[in-house]
Amino acid sequence: MHTNVINAGDLLVATKFSPPRLNARHIVRSQLLGRLRESQPCSATLITGGAGFGKTILLAQWRLELMKAGLDVAWISFSLDDRQFGSFLSYLLEALQRLGIAIEQDWLHSDGSEQSINTLIAIVTHAAHGIDKELHLLMDDFHHVESPAAHRLMQKLLDHCPANLHITIASRSTPALSLGRLRMQGHVVEIDTVELPFDTDETRDFFKQNLSTLVLSADEERLIHDLTSGWPASLQPIATMLRVRPSKRAHLRSILRNSADLQAYLAEDVLVCLSPELLEFMEKVSILRRFNADLGAFVSANRHAPEMIKRAEDENLLIYRIESDDSTPWYRFHPLFGEFLTQRLAARGEGAIQALHRRASQWFAEQEYLVEAVRHANLGGDRDYAIKAMEEAASSTWSMAYISPMLSLLERLPQDTLFSHPQLFITGCLTYAFTARPEKAQRWLEQMRRSEAARNPAISSKLVLADAAIALQLDQPRRVISLLEAAHQAPLENRSLRYISFSGLATAYLSVGRAADARKLHEQYPIDLQDRANDMAMVFESTQALARLKEGNARQALSIGESVIARAEEAYGRGSVSANLCAATLCDAYYELDRLDDALRVLANRSGILRSSMPDVMGRASICRARITLQQDSPQAALSFLDTQGAHFQVLGLDRLLALILAEQVRVLVLQGESRRAAEVAGRLASLAAAQRPHAEARGEIDYLVALSRVRLALAGHDGQSALEALPAVHAYVEQATRGRSWVRAHLLSAQVHALLGQTDALLVSLQQALEAGARMGLVRTVLDEGQGVLGLLARHQDAIAWEPAVAEYVQALLSRETPAQVPSPLACAARNTVDSPRASLTPRELEILGLVAQAMSNKRIALTLNITFGTVKWNVKNILAKLGVSSRYAAITLARQQGLLK
Numbered sequence: 001m002h003t004n005v006i007n008a009g010d011l012l013v014a015t016k017f018s019p020p021r022l023n024a025r026h027i028v029r030s031q032l033l034g035r036l037r038e039s040q041p042c043s044a045t046l047i048t049g050g051a052g053f054g055k056t057i058l059l060a061q062w063r064l065e066l067m068k069a070g071l072d073v074a075w076i077s078f079s080l081d082d083r084q085f086g087s088f089l090s091y092l093l094e095a096l097q098r099l100g101i102a103i104e105q106d107w108l109h110s111d112g113s114e115q116s117i118n119t120l121i122a123i124v125t126h127a128a129h130g131i132d133k134e135l136h137l138l139m140d141d142f143h144h145v146e147s148p149a150a151h152r153l154m155q156k157l158l159d160h161c162p163a164n165l166h167i168t169i170a171s172r173s174t175p176a177l178s179l180g181r182l183r184m185q186g187h188v189v190e191i192d193t194v195e196l197p198f199d200t201d202e203t204r205d206f207f208k209q210n211l212s213t214l215v216l217s218a219d220e221e222r223l224i225h226d227l228t229s230g231w232p233a234s235l236q237p238i239a240t241m242l243r244v245r246p247s248k249r250a251h252l253r254s255i256l257r258n259s260a261d262l263q264a265y266l267a268e269d270v271l272v273c274l275s276p277e278l279l280e281f282m283e284k285v286s287i288l289r290r291f292n293a294d295l296g297a298f299v300s301a302n303r304h305a306p307e308m309i310k311r312a313e314d315e316n317l318l319i320y321r322i323e324s325d326d327s328t329p330w331y332r333f334h335p336l337f338g339e340f341l342t343q344r345l346a347a348r349g350e351g352a353i354q355a356l357h358r359r360a361s362q363w364f365a366e367q368e369y370l371v372e373a374v375r376h377a378n379l380g381g382d383r384d385y386a387i388k389a390m391e392e393a394a395s396s397t398w399s400m401a402y403i404s405p406m407l408s409l410l411e412r413l414p415q416d417t418l419f420s421h422p423q424l425f426i427t428g429c430l431t432y433a434f435t436a437r438p439e440k441a442q443r444w445l446e447q448m449r450r451s452e453a454a455r456n457p458a459i460s461s462k463l464v465l466a467d468a469a470i471a472l473q474l475d476q477p478r479r480v481i482s483l484l485e486a487a488h489q490a491p492l493e494n495r496s497l498r499y500i501s502f503s504g505l506a507t508a509y510l511s512v513g514r515a516a517d518a519r520k521l522h523e524q525y526p527i528d529l530q531d532r533a534n535d536m537a538m539v540f541e542s543t544q545a546l547a548r549l550k551e552g553n554a555r556q557a558l559s560i561g562e563s564v565i566a567r568a569e570e571a572y573g574r575g576s577v578s579a580n581l582c583a584a585t586l587c588d589a590y591y592e593l594d595r596l597d598d599a600l601r602v603l604a605n606r607s608g609i610l611r612s613s614m615p616d617v618m619g620r621a622s623i624c625r626a627r628i629t630l631q632q633d634s635p636q637a638a639l640s641f642l643d644t645q646g647a648h649f650q651v652l653g654l655d656r657l658l659a660l661i662l663a664e665q666v667r668v669l670v671l672q673g674e675s676r677r678a679a680e681v682a683g684r685l686a687s688l689a690a691a692q693r694p695h696a697e698a699r700g701e702i703d704y705l706v707a708l709s710r711v712r713l714a715l716a717g718h719d720g721q722s723a724l725e726a727l728p729a730v731h732a733y734v735e736q737a738t739r740g741r742s743w744v745r746a747h748l749l750s751a752q753v754h755a756l757l758g759q760t761d762a763l764l765v766s767l768q769q770a771l772e773a774g775a776r777m778g779l780v781r782t783v784l785d786e787g788q789g790v791l792g793l794l795a796r797h798q799d800a801i802a803w804e805p806a807v808a809e810y811v812q813a814l815l816s817r818e819t820p821a822q823v824p825s826p827l828a829c830a831a832r833n834t835v836d837s838p839r840a841s842l843t844p845r846e847l848e849i850l851g852l853v854a855q856a857m858s859n860k861r862i863a864l865t866l867n868i869t870f871g872t873v874k875w876n877v878k879n880i881l882a883k884l885g886v887s888s889r890y891a892a893i894t895l896a897r898q899q900g901l902l903k
Contacts, residue, residue: 012094016077019060019140025209027202027232029058032191036062036168039189043161044182045168046175046190050316050334051269052233053196055170056140062168066136073136074098078144085112085147092153099135099165101127112149121156128162135165142171143315151176158182173315193316197230200601206232210239214246215860222604223252226574227335231318234336237261256336266340270317281308282317282333286341287356287379289372292328298363299356323570354380365389374405383412391423400496400535400577406431422448426462433469434577436612436652441470465497468504475615475654476697480508499527499536506543510550511616513737518547535578538568542582549585552740552777554592561586565602580609584621591624592741594780594817600628611648618649619657623664627785634858634889635672639665656698659688663705670716671787673894678716682709704733711749715789720756727753741782744770748786751793767793768801775810783814788891791815842883842901849876854893854902 036058039045047055056077066073074095082088089110093103101124110116128135145151155177158167169175182188198206203225207216216224228234237259241248248255256262271279284300285291297305309331312319318337322330333341345353357380364373370389377386386409390402410418410428418425425448432441445466464487471479484505502525509518522544531537545560565586568578583602590599603609609621622645630638646661662685669678689706692699707729714723727750734742747770754763771794774783783790794801794811802808842850852862859873866873877889886892896902 012090016079016091017075017095017098019063019075019077019138020056022057022060022064026057026061027198027206027209029054029061029202031199032058032195033061033065035189035191035195037065039168040166042189043166043187044158044179044189045166046179046188047168047170047192047196048174048190048316049172049193049196050318051172052231052265053193053316054198054232055172055196057232058191058196059138059140059168059170063136063138071134071136072099073138075138075140077140078142080144082144083146085110085149085153088145088147088150089153095137095139096124099128099137100131100133101135103127112147112153114152117149117153117156120153121160124157125160125162125165128165131164133164137165137167138170139168140170142169142175143173145175148176193320198225198232198235199230200225203228203230203235206235207239210236211242213863214242214249215863216242216249218600218604219607220249220252222601226605227253227256229334229336231334231336233265234262257339262336263340266337270337274317277302277304278308278311281305282312283341283345284356286333286338286345287353287376288360290322290330290332292326292330294328295360295363299359356380358382361385371401371405374402374409378405378408378412383409387413387417387421387424390427391421400434400500400539401572402427403431403434403577407435422451426466429466430462430469433466433473436473438470438473441466445470462497465501465504468501472504472507472614475656477508477511478697480504481512484508495531495534496536499531499534499540503536503540503543506540507546507614507616510543510546513550513739515547515550515737518543522547533567533571535568535572535576538564538571538578539581542578542585545582545589546585549589549592550739552744552773552779554589554780555778557585558589558593561589575606575608580606580613581617584609584613584617584624587624588620591627592779592781594784596628596631599624600632603628610645615654615657618654619660622657623660626664626668627781630668634853635668637858638668642668655688655692655696656701659685659698659702659705662688663709666709666712667785670712673716675713675716678709678713682706682713685709700733704730707733708749711753715749715752715756718756720753723749723753724757740773740777741779744774744777744779744782745786747773748783748790752786752789755789755793763793764797764800767797768807771801771807771811772804775807780814780817784817788894842880846876846880846883847901849873850880850892850896851902853877853880853889854896 036045047058049055063073063075076091076095078088078091082091089112096103103120103123110120154169154175158177158179159181161167179188179190200222204216204221207221207224224235224238228238234256238252238255240261241255241259274282281296281300281302281304284302285296288295288299291299293306293309296309297303302308309319313321313331318334319331320334322332332338357376361373361376361380361382364370364376365385370392374386374389377383377389386405390406390409406427410431418428425444429441429444429448432438432444445463448463464483468480468483468487471477471483484501487501502521506518506521509515509521522540527537527541542561542564545557545564548554548560549557561582565579565582568576568582572578583606587599587602590596590602603621603625606621609617610625611618613621622642626638626642626645629641642661642665646658646665649657649661662681665681666678666685669675669681685702686706689699689702692702707726710726711723711730714720714726727746730746730749733739734746747766750766751763751770754760754766770783773779783794791814795815798808798811798815802811848866849862852865857865859877863873881889881892884892884895886895893902
């Protein structure tokens with residue numbers, strides 16, 4: 001009788017020794033791979049994170065990199081079948097065998113005793129020492145390994161790991177291993193849930209890889225990233241939906257909240273192994289934006305809350321620690337997971353949920369967290385407590401963080417109730433003023449002044465601040481100054497309201513060009529160290545960045561702005577008032593320094609600062625957004641955006657902002673060579689100016705914008721005399737106050753006018769003054785945005801105007817960004833009356849694309865029209881610009897028409 005000898009290795013599942021195949025659309029985790037490269041000499045690397053955070057993909061990418069380097073790598077994927085020691089040991093020994101560490105099959109029957117484990121470790125380490133190679137053992141899904149003996153074995157292997165053996169473990173939960181000694185020796189590297197999520201660049205790359213011709217906007221990319229917090233698994237349902245139904249892009253928020261795929265994934269992959277007690281606890285605390293053990297125990301009525309939280313954290317159940325100064329750790333759920341749990345909780349009925357909110361409100365109130373106490377009182381239907389808490393806050397701790405719960409409360413309260421609570425009433429006025437509803441706040445204040453409460457000093461002291469907040473929203477900076485200059489001599493006791501007053505006054509000073517007074521205000525009232533984390537103190541601090549920007553110093557503005565917004569986002573979140581108010585200034589600084597991608601990212605998914613913020617913020621953010629769109633998309637897209645914003649500002653009655661929009665449209669249309677349309681828009685601007693009352697606050701700036709547009713139109717029409725006649729009004733406005741960039745812009749326009757009139761000496765004086773100031777301030781886009789006319793003058797006259805080294809370097813840097821000498825501008829053509837550029841040679845496809853570019857189509861639209869990919873369009877446009885020797889689309893159109901390439 002013949003007996004077959006069966007090798008134990010033949011009984012193992014072969015696929016467990018191979019990683020999943022990396023498809024062509026996987027996102028390379030460059031930063032994390034860099035961390036793994038740094039860990040390569042270490043004995044152990046631990047990758048822990050919740051379901052769907054890409055641990056396996058990262059491990060597979062690391063394996064591929066190691067193998068490309070010629071290193072020996074073994075892979076094991078564990079499963080539920082490997083919970084017991086015997087199965088775990090079989091796969092571990094087979095993996096070691098694949099690394100050349102031969103172990104006799106008798107060890108497969110090890111009982112997991114301490115003695116057998118010690119002997120086995122001695123054999124493994126001795127065998128590994130004898131191999132003159134670096135060995136890498138990668139272990140995926142280690143959370144399935146539950147045997148205490150298996151954990152003891154791994155602990156011993158790590159403790160006595162030979163120098164050439166490196167073990168990388170990926171697990172959903174933190175393994176039961178003691179790594180303290182290895183940490184102290186620097187022999188272990190850990191990557192956890194904090195590092196695993198995609199950053200904004202990786203989220204953007206994911207959709208570029210997975211959406212083929214559909215291109216998301218920066219706002220959509222940022223919205224998705226904010227909703228998902230970079231959780232890789234949640235991105236796939238969005239990509240799938242958008243591929244199948246692109247029209248759904250208008251409902252990105254609901255796609256995730258209602259995604260059956262995502263909900264099934266959470267139910268089947270995240271909740272499936274949870275005990276009923278842990279699941280019930282998590283559902284109850286999901287009503288909280290943040291929680292700790294005490295709060296969780298109080299709300300859920302579960303005295304085991306600390307153990308519940310520890311288990312959720314150990315198993316990486318989409319739970320995060322929140323950085324805080326509190327000695328007690330605070331946590332939050334991933335937003336999508338928290339919402340999923342809340343949806344499950346809804347099955348218990350509204351009464352049960354309101355009871356949880358009331359318990360939360362009670363706990364927060366007892367701990368003096370009034371913002372959250374009011375929020376949960378509102379949601380729990382406890383209106384009386386919400387009124388009491390908000391009145392208490394109004395007199396002592398009120399800050400911008402109260403705006404959201406205050407709005408929620410205002411929606412629930414009848415007006416007669418508000419009149420019987422004057423502190424609450426005045427806080428309501430401030431809330432409406434700060435949320436772009438100044439008319440309603442104004443009506444309320446008029447009613448308040450007719451009441452007895454207005455005689456109360458505690459109320460009357462805040463009426464001035466409410467008046468100023470309303471004036472700020474109505475774009476009346478001089479009225480703000482008249483109200484607050486006297487009031488700030490006796491600052492309010494409430495620190496947040498005090499900083500609101502300072503911020504309003506500084507903003508008003510800067511709006512009327514009084515930068516020196518804004519600086520003086522900061523010197524007179526420096527921010528106390530204890531207030532640096534206060535949201536309105538951060539807003540006041542951000543007005544320092546705005547002051548530098550108004551003076552023309554974008555670099556200093558950037559330095560201050562980056563610091564403030566980082567602290568504001570960390571303390572209050574990306575969507576907070578303090579972060580949003582700083583974002584407009586930071587975006588402006590980035591744009592001025594020609595960091596367009598950074599500028600766009602700051603603005604992305606911040607619709608509030610474009611639509612419902614302070615006028616100065618909305619105006620600057622809108623112009624920045626339009627100019628970025630012009631550079632990165634198309635003139636038509638920029639003009640369409642400006643149309644939308646102009647209509648919005650017209651509805652709000654903000655004439656100055658409407659004038660800014662119209663003047664920007666004139667500039668864009670002139671650059672495009674569409675002088676007739678530009679003249680029509682300039683006519684609307686002139687009508688707006690004529691309709692201003694004699695003493696209207698916006699009249700001076702609107703008149704300046706009219707004069708600026710007249711100069712641009714006259715230059716486009718080669719009418720030097722009309723341009724010269726309009727110039728004095730431009731210079732008069734910029735000379736009266738500290739407006740650094742406007743001053744440089746005025747002198748650049750003057751240089752073009754003098755060039756058109758053949759006044760070479762005056763041209764050189766104006767150009768040199770502009771460049772000396774621009775070099776000193778570090779301005780970039782202020783010069784580039786004036787277009788080919790200015791850049792052509794720089795190229796032709798740089799030897800005459802740039803004799804100082806700093807100015808020469810500055811001019812060369814500007815010219816290196818553009819190549820104006822090869823692109824005759826309309827102004828240059830009029831001066832030379834000739835076009836001598838060589839005719840470019842374009843392919844039929846390039847001519848076809850150039851024709852669509854001339855129709856003001858965006859790259860996305862061209863791709864859809866020609867049924868080619870977005871990347872192909874970008875590549876062809878890049879080639880067109882290179883062949884024509886230009887760097888912008890409108891310059892390409894101008895030159896192509898001159899050369900007869902376009903009709």
